Amino acid sequence: MDWQEHWKRWDEEKDLDEDLRSQLAVLDEAELEDAFYKELEFGTGGMRGKLGPGTNRMNVYTVRKAAQGLAAYVKNQKAENGSIVIAYDSRYLSKTFAEETARVAGANGVKAYVFSSLRPTPELSFAVRHLKATAGVVITASHNPPEYNGFKAYNEDGGQLPLAQAEEMITLVKEVENELYVHTEEVSALEEKGLFEWIDEEVDRAYMEAVQGIRLSDDIDKGMSIIFTPLHGTAHPLVTDSLTRAGFSNVRIVEEQAQPDPEFSTVASPNPEEPQAFTLAIEEGKKTGAELLIATDPDADRVGLAVPDKSGEYQVLTGNQTGALMLDYILANDSTLPENKTLIKTIVTSEMGRAVASKYGAKTLDTLTGFKFIGEKIREFERSGEGTFAFGYEESYGYLVQSFVRDKDAVQASLLAAELAAHWKKKGYTLLEALEELYKEHGYYMEGMDSLKLEGRAGTEKIGRMVDRFRNMSPETFGGVSVRAVEDYQSSIRRYMDGQEEAIELPQSNVVKFLLSEDSWFCLRPSGTEPKLKCYYGVKSSSREESRKLLETLSEEVMNELNLVK
The missing domain is CATH 3.40.120.10 (Alpha-D-Glucose-1,6-Bisphosphate, subunit A, domain 3)
Structure with missing residues (x-):
């Protein structure tokens, strides 16, 4: 479907949440396209996005879809008494999203332990291990602006899902055909069945x-x-x-x-x-x-x-x-x-x-x-x-x-x-x-970061071109410092300036890092949670002032190269 078909599907849904319907009615065409041109991506750490109506937004329907994938994941683990723990922070709709996640889980026969009030992410991680649950969720967008919220998933070890488990859950989330029709049950009914339990002290x-x-x-x-x-x-x-x-x-x-x-x-x-x-x-x-x-x-x-x-x-x-x-x-x-x-x-x-x-x-x-x-x-x-x-x-x-x-x-x-x-x-x-x-x-180690915010489809595509520009470079120096090697985490290859290559023993990722002399380096990485390209820098010298100058020069040269990308 194109974005208009997704929008029409929502607009014609007679039982659509009334608050979302009201918000939908005031969006102009550009806003509608951004809200529906794709599904809010469930990535390796969960999903995060702006609140509002649409398949590309955080709302009760996209949360239910993620929760349905999580419930299917828990059932696939075939754990005895499979269960999830759910926590939430102080953001808009956080408690609502927590309860919706529990309602979907319960409708799938998966018990949910839900904190009765706000709890931090680390306590959620602890609680999964303490209660011997199969998975966990925290509803949070961390330090993002107020208009954001998120759904972060954890495994039975209390850690965010590693790549293999994350890929399994991503697949299960994508298998949910229509986010508007995910089955839920009322909290009171689930409590009676022993599938919903408030936790706290x-x-x-x-x-x-x-x-x-x-x-x-x-x-x-x-x-x-x-x-x-x-x-x-x-x-x-x-x-x-x-x-x-x-x-x-x-x-x-x-x-x-x-x-x-x-x-x-x-x-x-x-x-x-x-x-x-x-x-x-x-x-x-x-x-x-x-x-x-x-x-x-x-x-x-x-x-x-x-x-x-x-x-x-x-x-x-x-x-x-x-x-x-x-x-x-x-x-x-x-x-x-x-x-x-x-x-x-x-x-x-x-x-x-x-x-x-x-x-x-x-x-x-x-x-x-x-x-x-x-x-x-x-x-x-x-x-x-x-x-x-x-x-x-x-x-x-x-x-x-x-x-x-x-x-x-x-x-x-x-x-x-x-x-x-x-x-x-x-x-x-x-x-x-x-x-x-x-x-x-x-030694005087000093670090810095530049962050370029590029929203929407055009921004995502430009970020890709920026990273590719550096991926294909082979400079002898950068910022006045000798380049020792270029690490391409997408191809898992470390390429030295003398032509030698070796494998990088880490998972593949769209990241490029330049290793410079004297423990200096810089790295380009698209953010996994925001529409940003992050450029990290690290330098080392024998004095604070020299390190400061090295950092400024390195940042300036990287930014100049990025500005050449159209």
Whole structure:
């Protein structure tokens, strides 16, 4: 069908949801085409999109279609008492979508455990494992703008579906012929049948007990002043409770951002990667002299930190900087880790992590971008015994301290951040000063990213042409730095400048990475969740200023090449 036929199918449906019908009636032709020209893609991590009517939007019908595919997946696993766990964040329609998912599951004979109120993504991952469920779903669009929501799927290990399982589920979702006619049952009827169960406090207690187990030392300054903001999301009770249980006695909340709010009305973006997200926390910090600011995103899988410099101005740490500090602290203080301890990071995460890990005799393993691949490697370690998970992180503010969760966990990371800062305070250092010591020891690693937003069909096609332009290049230098090799993750080939080639032992992906001299690199990757091309950069030199100049030059040259693509 073309988009007009899909639109007509919806427009003529007599039982169409009335809110969606009203929204449909005011769309112009261009908006209608964008809403119906394709189906909202269910990818390897689930689906995410704008709310509204249409096959290319998040609504009760596209959610039901995804839920039907998930129910079929669960039944295919042939697990005894197959079940799913469902959590949801503070976004528009999140609870509605959670209940619709449970209604579809129950109609297929699959039991759903549904959190009775907002819970973060990491607790969903924990709950799947704790309840021995077959799968899990969290309704969230992470840090996307308010008009977005999403459906993120998990397997029985509590990790996002690895590629083979994801492909199976994608196929099952595509087999649903008409999203308007997916069968559901009422919650009350499913409760009577034992196919729907609300969950809350028992899982909370078990999760919080596990979180307390990440602590490495009590020989720290627990009276340090901390300000926390959940950015209108799900993290407030869990993060504050975990800090209180650990003995931190001077924790304040940014009250204007403490309550869930689907509009995220006090920030331009509820993303701790963006310095503006810390505006209110910084204002509060300056009033009180806070020594550490912590911010989590709406579904509490990402966390950002800010600390005051010598002039009293707050500096927001990058994800790479925070990850290096956390890794160094863990490896220096966790005596239980065996010799085969391993850092797991992504291919666009700083090489500084590898240098820190090497100092402590730890191995480093790279994965594709996305925490699902880190979770998958943890499971492989458990089966093979070839490594022991020591820490996992990615540049986009995602960290996992211990593996009772199989996704990035801002609750664990917030507690570790407080302990880390309190540890260095007792030694007379701020986190910025501790970071400077790492730079002096390992070199001045510096990273950056450019993001190009290109929406719609034309944008998607242009992103493809941009990546292909770099895929077909063989420059000797880039940004004034020698090129050592080009990694094409779509063909799984690493091509060296002397003509030699070798296989890349990672899943195929539409990603191109250039390896430069002196641990420098850049990488082009289309986002899997937004209409964006992301360009990542990493450099290293013997000084901060030299690294800054290298980064600027590299970014400028890459952007100039991209601007040549029509």
